[in-house]
Amino acid sequence: MSEANGGPAKAGALAETLSPGTRAIVTLAVMAATLMEVLDISVVNVALPHMEGSLGATLDEIGWVATGYIISNVIVLPLTGWLSDWFGRKRYLTGSIVLFTLSSLGCGLSRSLLMLVGFRVLQGAGGAAFLSTAQATLIEIYPEKQQGFAQAMFGIGVIMAPTLGPTLGGFLTDRYSWPFIFFVNLPIGVVAALLSGLYVPDSPASAGRRRMDLIGIGLLAVGLGALQTLLEKGQEKDWFSSPFIREMTVLAAVGLVLFVYWELRPHNRHPAVDLRLLRQRNLTTGTIYAFGLGFVLYGTVFALPQYWQILERFTAEQTGIILIPGGLASAAMMPLVGQLSNRIDRRFLVGAGMLLTIYSMWAFSGRFTLNTPEGAFFWPLVWRGAGIGLQFVPLSLLALATLPTRDLAQGSGLYNLFRQLGGSFGIAILTTILDRSRQTHHARLGAHLVATSQSTRTALVGLTHHFAQAHAVHPRETALRALAGMLEQQAMLLSYVDLFRIIAVLGIAALPLLFLFKRGRGGNLPAPH
Numbered sequence: 183m184s185e186a187n188g189g190p191a192k193a194g195a196l197a198e199t200l201s202p203g204t205r206a207i208v209t210l211a212v213m214a215a216t217l218m219e220v221l222d223i224s225v226v227n228v229a230l231p232h233m234e235g236s237l238g239a240t241l242d243e244i245g246w247v248a249t250g251y252i253i254s255n256v257i258v259l260p261l262t263g264w265l266s267d268w269f270g271r272k273r274y275l276t277g278s279i280v281l282f283t284l285s286s287l288g289c290g291l292s293r294s295l296l297m298l299v300g301f302r303v304l305q306g307a308g309g310a311a312f313l314s315t316a317q318a319t320l321i322e323i324y325p326e327k328q329q330g331f332a333q334a335m336f337g338i339g340v341i342m343a344p345t346l347g348p349t350l351g352g353f354l355t356d357r358y359s360w361p362f363i364f365f366v367n368l369p370i371g372v373v374a375a376l377l378s379g380l381y382v383p384d385s386p387a388s389a390g391r392r393r394m395d396l397i398g399i400g401l402l403a404v405g406l407g408a409l410q411t412l413l414e415k416g417q418e419k420d421w422f423s424s425p426f427i428r429e430m431t432v433l434a435a436v437g438l439v440l441f442v443y444w445e446l447r448p449h450n451r452h453p454a455v456d457l458r459l460l461r462q463r464n465l466t467t468g469t470i471y472a473f474g475l476g477f478v479l480y481g482t483v484f485a486l487p488q489y490w491q492i493l494e495r496f497t498a499e500q501t502g503i504i505l506i507p508g509g510l511a512s513a514a515m516m517p518l519v520g521q522l523s524n525r526i527d528r529r530f531l532v533g534a535g536m537l538l539t540i541y542s543m544w545a546f547s548g549r550f551t552l553n554t555p556e557g558a559f560f561w562p563l564v565w566r567g568a569g570i571g572l573q574f575v576p577l578s579l580l581a582l583a584t585l586p587t588r589d590l591a592q593g594s595g596l597y598n599l600f601r602q603l604g605g606s607f608g609i610a611i612l613t614t615i616l617d618r619s620r621q622t623h624h625a626r627l628g629a630h631l632v633a634t635s636q637s638t639r640t641a642l643v644g645l646t647h648h649f650a651q652a653h654a655v656h657p658r659e660t661a662l663r664a665l666a667g668m669l670e671q672q673a674m675l676l677s678y679v680d681l682f683r684i685i686a687v688l689g690i691a692a693l694p695l696l697f698l699f700k701r702g703r704g705g706n707l708p709a710p711h
Contacts, residue, residue: 209335212319212382213316214373215374216313216339216340217370220340223248227347229354229355229360233298237295243295244295245418249414250303252306253414256410263593263595266315272383275315275382279371282308282371283368285308318593318594320333320335330520330521330522330524331520333523334519337571341509346509385591394454406438410606413606417613464700468578470600473607475604478543479605480608481605481608482685485616485681511568513571516571519571531573535571538565539566546562548679550679581593617677646661
C-alpha cells in the first residue's frame, strides 16, 4: 500500500526516521502514562473504607469514586482515535497526561465527596488516551520486526498494574494516608508529560481534523455511561428488582442501538467512532477475544483478594504481596513472547497462554480451604501470570497489525474498550455468581445442620464446652453463633471453588475464536486494505 493511503509504508517511514534512543524515550513516556492509568483503577479500591470515614460518606456514595473514573474512561476510550486526529497525537497525549496529573493532585487535595468524584471523572477522561494512543504510537514507531518487543513493553504496564495496585494502595494507605495514592502520580505524570511533549511524534497518517460528530458522541456517552453504571451498581441494588437498574438498562440499550445506527448511516462521512473498521476480521475477532481476556484477567484480580481478605483475614498489603509472583511471571514472559511473535504463528501463542490460564483457574479451585498456607497459591499464580503474558502481545498484534496506519488509533481504541468492558462485565457477573452460589451452598449445607442430627449435637456440645471453659457469659448461644459462622464460611468457600471453575469453562469457550483469525507470524501478515 502506498503512503498516500496510509498503509505500512508510512509506518515504516516514521520508524526509520527515529533513532533507537528516541524510540526508547517515547516507549518510556507511553509506558509510564499507561502504568498510571491502569494502576488507578485498582489502587483506589483498597483505600475506599478510609475515604468513607474521612469524607463522611456512606458505602454507596463512596463507590462513585471508583465508578466515576471507570465510566468516563470507558466513554472516552472509543473516541481517542478521533481526538488524536483532531488535536494531533503529540498534543492530545501530552494534554491528557497533564489533565490526568492535575486531576490526581485535585483528588489528593479533595475535602468533599463531590470534589473527589469530580476530579476522578476528569482523571478517567484524561487516562483514556493512554491505552489506545500509546499502543498505536508503539506500533507506528517500531519497524515490523520489532513489533513484538514494542507490544511487550506496552503489555508489561497493562498487566503489572492490576497486580501492583492492591499492594501499592495498601502500603500507602496504611503507612501514610489515602491522598498519597493520588500524589504518587505527580512525579510520574510530570516526567511522562515532558517526554511526551518533547519526543512523541505526530502520526503522518493522521486524517486531520474531522467534523465533530456531536450526536454520535452524545449517544455514545449516554449508552456506555448507562451500561457501565448498571454493571457497577447492579449487584449492590439487586439487579432488575431495582427501578434504577431497569432505567439504566433501557437507557444503555437505546443509547447504544441509536449510536450504532447513527455511526453506520451511509452518508455519515465523519463518524466519531468508525465502526466500519470491524469489517476487518482480525480486529473483530481480537476485540471479542479481548473481551473474554478482560473478563478472566480482571475477574480473577477481583476474586482472589476478596477470598484472602474475607476468609483468610489477610490485610490489603499482605494480599498485594501474594499477587506479586503472578505479575512478575507476566512481566518476565513479555520479552520472550515479543521475540516468539516474529517467528511462530501468533494464534498458537495465544492458545497456549489461554490453556495455561485455564489450568491455573482449575488449580486455584482445588486449593481453597479455610487454612490454606500462602505458599500453596504460588505456582497457580505463576501459571496464571505466564498464561496472561503469553496472550497479550500476540493478541494485540493479531488484532491491530493488519490495520492501515491511519486506522491504528481508532482500532486500538475499540480493542482496549472491549478489554475494559470485559473486565467490567466480569466483575459484575462474578460478583453476582459468588453471591448466588453462596446462598445455594448455605441452603444445602444448612439442610444437614439440624438439631436431630447426631453430628450437629456433637459439634454443639463440643463448642459449648469450649466456650464455657473460656468463661463466655452464654456459652450455648455463643456456640450456636459460632456454628452458624462456620456454616457461612464453608458456603463462601465452596462459592469460590464454583467461581474459578466457571472462569476456567469460559476460557475454554474462548479458544474456538482462534480459528477465526487470519494467520499471523512476523512478516507473514495479510496486507492491510
